[in-house]
Amino acid sequence: MKKDLSLSLSERDKKHLWHPLTQHKLSPEMLAIVKAKGAVLYDEAGKEYIDGISSWYTAMYGHCNETITSKVAAQMTQLDQVVFSGFTHRPAIELSEALINILPSNQEKLFFSDNGSTATEIGIKMALQYHHNLRNDRKVMMAFEEGFHGDTFGAMSVSGLSVYNGAFEEHFIEVVRLPVPTGDNNEAVLKRLEALIESHRIAGFIYEPLVQGAAAMKMHDPAGLDAILKRCAENDIITVADEVMTGFGKTGKNFASEYLENQPDIICLSKALTAGLLPMAVTSCSQKIYDAFYSEDIAKGLFHGHTYTANPLACTAALAGIELLNSDEMQQHIRRIEKGHEQFRAKLESHPKVKNIRQLGVIFAFELDVEMERYGNLRNQLFQHFMEQGVFLRPLGNTIYILAPYITSEEQMQKIYTSVELALEKF
């Protein structure tokens, strides 16, 4: 007897499943979610939770959105999967046209893969091979301190938040680091950049534009970032914007890069790209990058490919997601949530336990200023508090952040805000 149906899903889970980013000895319990609709998750006991982080920033138009699921269902009976090497198909072509239409104007070509880590891995490979193909001796990548770009080797190498990567560090590619520009330190950051350009042969610079998600929604100064990008362009350092988290409206604009004057050579997209339905990623690039690979020499091509590249179902979900994003209705939702955040911000601004409130678009974050030592594990206690309130938030250390789906109702947003205010009373 392999499965015991008298056990709950959570109990059956323990037998064979190994979860991501989890030390199972310290965190043995997994909550079984059986249904999701709009902004709400339902567990196996029937309890409801507002998905205050859009299931890791993916389901921005709401879970099981019928506009998207009906299109994917129709595609499913037409063409499910086909090799994308030597073949092409309508969903990929239509998605490419829709994406190029909203991406920064210098972006011309799209390369598909399966997740955010592979999107950045490919961005790094494009930057390194660009110089290789042009016979430039440049092999070093540059990245921000505390950046996060994913869990594959190239992506781990450029990630500054590598406390968990100790077992692999000696296999990393060479990376030099820049502090994020905060406004006050812009001069010092630029000085450091000049020194790095002098001392290293830098091939590319990868960065999360304006908001560093995994670094607890750290935000940085657009003018400072623009100055860095300008110096990179002047030095033929290929710029790779990792918009895996920031893409598709979360910052209030379709892409965070739109807040900047200097556009990146390469952009990495995933997470909300497919609206939370299916895993897929895109690495887009300018004509200049593509041209460096375009040759009669086969070895100058980009020999990277995943089996499920440009899966037609995922492309269909992405295309439907972009249509929703472009709609007036969705844009009004984004403005509504921004406004709600601004009001909540005004309310919290002078609270003695609230530090470093930051907000951009629908992203809202602050630090809880309490003595961490008084709580065994403050982060876990906060998480439990929110779950008891029927709100799914995932605090990072003492940072509480909200990144709810655009379609979250006013009433649901109020419930999230109230759970935060209760946390301020309780902790």
Ligand SMILES: *Cc1c(COP(=O)(O)O)cnc(C)c1O
């Ligand atoms: C989540 C994330 C990644 C990694 O994406 P996965 O799909 O989890 O591999 C890379 N970069 C940023 C900025 C992210 O937020």
